[in-house]
Amino acid sequence: MVLNPMTGSHKSPVKSKANKTAPGKAVPKTSAFYMRRMRDALYAAGYVKHEAYVLPENKLVLKEMEKRLRQPLIAGTFKMESYMTAGNTWSTKRLFDALSAVDIDTLGDVHIVLIEGAEQAIRIEMNDFGGLPIFIVVAGEQIIVDTLLVGTEGVADEHGFNDAVLRSREMFPLSSIGIETMPNGESAYNMFGALSASSTVTNVVTEILTLAENVQRAVVAFDQFFRK
Template identity: 60%
Template sequence: MKKTLPASQPADLPASSESRQGERSKASSNKASSNKAPSSKASAKKPSSFYMKQMRAGLSAAGYVKHETWVLPENRSVLKHIEKKLRQPLIGSAPVLENDMIAGENWTIDRLFSALQALDEVTSNEIGLSLIQGAEPSIKLEMHDFGGLPIYIAVVGEQIIVDTVLVDLESINDVARFNDAVLRSREMFPLSSIGIESMPNGQTVYNMFGALSASSNLTNVVTEVKTLVDNVQRATEAFESFFN
C-alpha cells in the first residue's frame, strides 16, 4: 500500500531555505529596532523657561518675594545692582544701598567711618565708634555689651583688616604649648586667624583678625566684626588654661 506523508512537516526536518531567510530577516529587524536612538522626546533639551522656573522656586524657598518695578531703559543695569543689594539683610538702619559707595570702588577709611555711624548699634551707643588719625588711620569700635572690647578696622590697600588683641605674650604660662594649640585651631574660628605682632611700645601680643576685600559691602564688613567678637569669646574659653 502506498504511504502518504502528513500534511504538516515534522519539527525535526530542516527548514526550507525560504523559511531560514525569513527568520534571518526578522532577527535583523529586531536587532535594528533595539539599536534605535532614544526618542526625540527623551533626549530633547529643556527650554529656558524650565531653568527660570527653577530659579524662581529657589529664590522663593530662600525667602525672597517678587516685586514688579518700572524704570527707564537706561536704568536697567542700576536696578540689577540695587536688586543684589536688597537681597542682603539689613543690619540696624545701615543704608543697604550704600549711597556713599560706588559699585566696585574700594572703601576709604573716612567713607567707611561715615557708613558705620548709621548703624543702630552705634546710634544707641551699644557700640562706641571713633576715628583714630595717624600715619595709618583706623576705626575703633568699643563693644559695650562685651565689656568694652576694642575692635580696630583699617583699610590697607585692597583689603579691610578687622582685628583685636587676644592676649599679650607675658600673660601666657607656656608659650610653646600655646603656640602649638593655636596652630591646631584653624577650624575652630571661622573667618578669623591668630598671629603675633610687636606693638609700638615694644610689647608682643597675639592678635585675632579677619580680612576681606576693600570693595566689600557694608553688611559683610559688619558681619566680619561680629564674627570676630564671637571668635574672641570662643578663643578665650578654649585657651583659658594657658592664661596666667
C-alpha cells in the first residue's frame, strides 16, 4: 500500500519517460536523484563516508552522533529525547502534530506538511537526504511509510532487478520493495514500511529514518540496473 503525493491516496507518482514528457510537465524525481544530491552536498562540504554496524535499538543514538560529528568540535554529552506513547490508535492528523513536535536533533532537518484530500497523508521532505520525500498515512490498524524508488521505465533490466530485489531481504531492515500499477497504467517500484497504528512516536521516527537510509542503500546496491 503506497501513497500518491498529488492526491493523498495510497499511490506514489512515477517517473515520466524523459523523451516523452509533455512540454511544461514536471518530471517526478526518483530516489536516486535525491541520494545523488545528498552525497554531492556532503562531499562538497568535505565530509567522508564511514560505515558503522550497531544494534537496531542504537540507530537513533548513532544518527545523533553523526550529526554532532559533522561539526568541527564536539561539546557536551549525547542524549536521547523522550517520546510520547500513542496510547491508542493514531489518526493521520494526530500523528502529523506529534511528528511536527519532534526535535530536529532526532528526526533531522525536515519539512512536514499535511496533505488534505479524500484521505489525509503526511509528506516529509528529508533534507538530510537531499530532500527525499516520504509519505505517511494511517490506514486502519497500520501506519504506512512509503517513498518512490524508481519507475519501471527507469529500470534497464527488469528481470535482473526483480531477481536482485527478491534476494535483498536482509539488506533493508524494516523496509520492503513492491511494484504498483498507477492509475495511468504505468508501474513503479516503491520502498515502504508498515507498523502498528498504536506505535510510539519513537518507533515511527525509527521507521522514517530507516526507510530513508534503506533508500540510500538501495540506490547504491541496485545502481547497475537503473537507466542513467
